[in-house]
Amino acid sequence: MYDGYCIELLKRISYLLDFDYILYDSPDGMYGSMDDDGNWNGAIKELIDKKADIAVGPISVMAERENVVDFTVPYYDLVGLTILMKKPEFDYTLGKFLTVLDEDVWFCIIGAFFLFSILICVFDKLSPFSYQNNTVDWNGEGTEPRVFTLKEGIWFCMMSLTPQGGGETPRALSGRLVAATWWLFGFIIIATYTANLAAFLTVSRLETPIESLDDLSKQFKVKYAPMNGSNALIYFKRMQEIEHRFYGIWKNMSLDDNLGAVERAKLAVWDYPVSDKYTKLWETMLESEFPSNKDEAVERVLTGEFAYIGDATVNKYAKLTNCDLWEVGEEFSRKPYALAVQEGSPLRSQLSTIILQLINQRELEEYKTKWWKKDKRDCPDIEDESNGISIKNIGGVFLVIVIGSALALITLAIECYW
Known part of the structure; x- marks a missing residue:
């Protein structure tokens, strides 16, 4: 069963010129090309051998074809070659910003975070120069110095990684050395992550x-x-x-x-x-x-x-x-598409006249609209990240806000009803 733009065009022409036709495929399934010896194949050969009267299909008008067959006026716009x-396939992940560092690196960072949180707590508790071992020195004026419990140690290490800062540092020199070591570690990690994130996004966008x-x-x-x-x-x-x-x-x-x-x-x-x-x-x-x-x-x-x-x-x-x-x-x-006929065939002028008539009546435009839309599927567009990162790849950052807010609400409920 044949259908499509060209078949509908042929049906319309046969109706207007009042002729019947029999459709068949070219023996080799080709439209027609010439080999180095000048021999032709495909539909063009069928016309040369006078086995067919009209060749129908997306047949381009080419100079070497015009030497052996005749073409009608083009029935379709100029059509070129494309690739x-x-x-x-793009890998869209909400946590793409986390893939900059290897999983082992993230586990090591988390381990270091809890280790230093505990160390600050332990050093503050053991050092004879910390505030919690010298509470009698506070005269009660101003804000009471900070006591680094485990909770305060975790908070200090967390805030030290942000522009907000960790707040008041331990009073003892040993505790300050631990804090300074954590600051240096955090500075290097943040600088490394930032540089790798920039390189990661740049390379992915350069892979055109x-x-x-x-x-x-x-x-x-x-x-x-x-x-x-x-x-x-x-x-x-x-x-x-x-x-x-x-x-x-x-x-x-x-x-x-x-x-x-x-x-x-x-x-x-x-x-x-x-x-x-x-x-x-x-x-x-x-x-x-x-x-x-x-x-x-x-x-x-x-x-x-x-x-x-x-x-x-x-x-x-x-x-x-x-x-x-x-x-x-x-x-x-x-090159334009046209119907091909035998060289010298009177069908050329008759077919050309009908095609021009259909063009003037815009029937061919209707055929285009009909057949291009007939089998079209709704395919998702490929997101172009050349001008910015897609929400599909950066959405995990917003999930951090949601998760943080949820944890804060749960903590508030515990504080109120505990």
Whole structure:
């Protein structure tokens, strides 16, 4: 069962021109490309062999195709090539700010906190110079000096890690040395945490995904290729051939013994390999192997180690119907879609007339709206943290406020009803 934008267009044309048709797939499932010997395959071959009258589908108008078949006026806007990739997965955690330090480090910090809280309490209790061992020295004026019980030791160590400060320090020199040691420890830990947090957030925001063909060509982790026999494959193959040909022309000119020194110096301004971009792309594509069909391409993309280069319309539809995919990069090598007919066929003018009529009546716009929305899924947007941290990653800080407030309320209830 065939359906879609092109099929609805064909049905409408057949109704207006009053003809019947029989639909079948091209034997190899291709739209049509020419090999190095000039032989064609796909739907274009069916037209050349006069086995089909019309080729229907997202067939791009290309110069080499126009040499063997005729095209109607375009029925769709200019369509370029884009890159289809697996949508990156971001790890959203409320406690992301806690992952800056390893779990063992956090346990050591907590252990040190309770150790120093106990030490301050013990030193204040044992030292003969502490206030609690010399209460007779207080004359009762002003605020009574601080007695460092275990509760006061915990409070002192906790507040020493904040800008508020720990308050009054122990009176005894031994207790002050313990407090000073805790201050130095806290200063180093806070400075280390702050520096690592800044580096952690910076690195995570610098890890930008592939956004263009140039980005794709500069990396080696993700393999990439167009579908076998597609117009994208033809594009990259022709571009690398042109680069190779230009290089041969430049090489022959620069090595020409008939050129003078001045003319040879002028040619040297082009430093090869400035323009071997597509040659390198093509070599990588050959190593990556070309998918034989769209289903295979999508399956490889979903592994996360492959990027598919194909028509923007095909990639856009795949993205709209699968939330694990996304389309990256600007369109390039844009060409219109049109119906193909046999060379010299009178159908060309008849079909073109109807297509122009449908364009003027805006029926084709209605087809676009209908079919783009038909299978669209509601996929969640990827949060961009390039301008700031997402609430999903920093929400744990607000949970600290909630937990702290809850503990304060529980403590108040205990104080009132104990």
